[in-house]
Amino acid sequence: MRTTLLPGATLLAVVTAVPSFAADLPVKAPLLTPVPVYSWTGFYVGVNAGYAWNQDGGSLECTNPAGVSFGRGCGLIPSSSLNSSGGFGGGQIGYNWQIGQYLLGVETDFQGANIRGSTSTNGPWPFVGLPQLSPTSSLFTASQNIDWFGTARLRFGYAGFDRTLIYATGGLAYGQVQLQTAVIFPAVSYPASATDTKTGWTVGGGIEYAFTNNVSARVEGLYYDLGDTSIASGSVPLINHFTRGKDFETQGALARAGLNYKFY
Numbered sequence: 001m002r003t004t005l006l007p008g009a010t011l012l013a014v015v016t017a018v019p020s021f022a023a024d025l026p027v028k029a030p031l032l033t034p035v036p037v038y039s040w041t042g043f044y045v046g047v048n049a050g051y052a053w054n055q056d057g058g059s060l061e062c063t064n065p066a067g068v069s070f071g072r073g074c075g076l077i078p079s080s081s082l083n084s085s086g087g088f089g090g091g092q093i094g095y096n097w098q099i100g101q102y103l104l105g106v107e108t109d110f111q112g113a114n115i116r117g118s119t120s121t122n123g124p125w126p127f128v129g130l131p132q133l134s135p136t137s138s139l140f141t142a143s144q145n146i147d148w149f150g151t152a153r154l155r156f157g158y159a160g161f162d163r164t165l166i167y168a169t170g171g172l173a174y175g176q177v178q179l180q181t182a183v184i185f186p187a188v189s190y191p192a193s194a195t196d197t198k199t200g201w202t203v204g205g206g207i208e209y210a211f212t213n214n215v216s217a218r219v220e221g222l223y224y225d226l227g228d229t230s231i232a233s234g235s236v237p238l239i240n241h242f243t244r245g246k247d248f249e250t251q252g253a254l255a256r257a258g259l260n261y262k263f264y
Helices: 002-023
Strands: 042-056 060-063 082-099 102-122 139-161 164-184 189-210 215-234 243-263
Touching (some): 082 243, 139 243
Antiparallel strands (some): 082 102, 164 189, 215 243
C-alpha cells in the first residue's frame, strides 16, 4: 500500500504547486500603439472675414498768401479728427515649419474692405490775426475710406498643445485709401481729394485649432499703421492765394476669424 500511494501523492503535490508557480511569473503587458502627434508643417490656403477700426488724429493744414503755415487769415477749425470702421473679407496663403514644439511660418493675405468714416464741423470759427469769425454757414468736412488691403507676415508660434497653436505675427501691410476734405465758405471753397496706395507695418497674434489633419480654424487680432497722407488745395474759384487741407492718419486695429486647409 505505501509503495502504491507514494507516486500518487507526489503527482498531486506537483499539480497543486503549478498554479502557484505560474502566478509568480511576470505577465507581459499588451503593446500600445502610440497616438500620432499632430504636425503643423505644410502648405495651406484659407479664407477669413472680420471687422476693422481706423483712428485718424491728423491735423488741419493752412498756408496764407505770404507762405506762412497757419499765418494771418487761416481759420482755426476746432476739430478735424475722424474714426472709420467697417467689415472686410478675403483669403490667405502660407507655409509652416514646425520644429519640436515651435513653429515658424510665412503668410500673405488680401482683403476687400468697406472701412469708412467721415466728420464735419460747422462755423463760426475764428481766424488767425483777425477779429471777425467765419460765417455760420461755413463748413469743414473730411472722409476716409479703405477699399482694400493686404499683409505679408512672419508667424512665430508655440505648438506644445498638440492641435492648438498660439502665435505672434508681424510684417508688411499695404492698402488703398480714398481721402477727401473741404473747407467751404459762402463765396469760396477749398476742396481736396486723393486716392493713395499706402504701405506700412502690422503686428498682432492669434490662436488656431486643427479639427482634422487638414482643416483648422483661427481667430486673430492685428494692429496696423499705413502712415500719413496730406492733401490740400487752393481756393475755388481762385480769388485768393490761401491753401487749406488736412493730414490724414491711417492706423488702427482689426479682428478676424479664418478657416484653413493644409496640404500634405
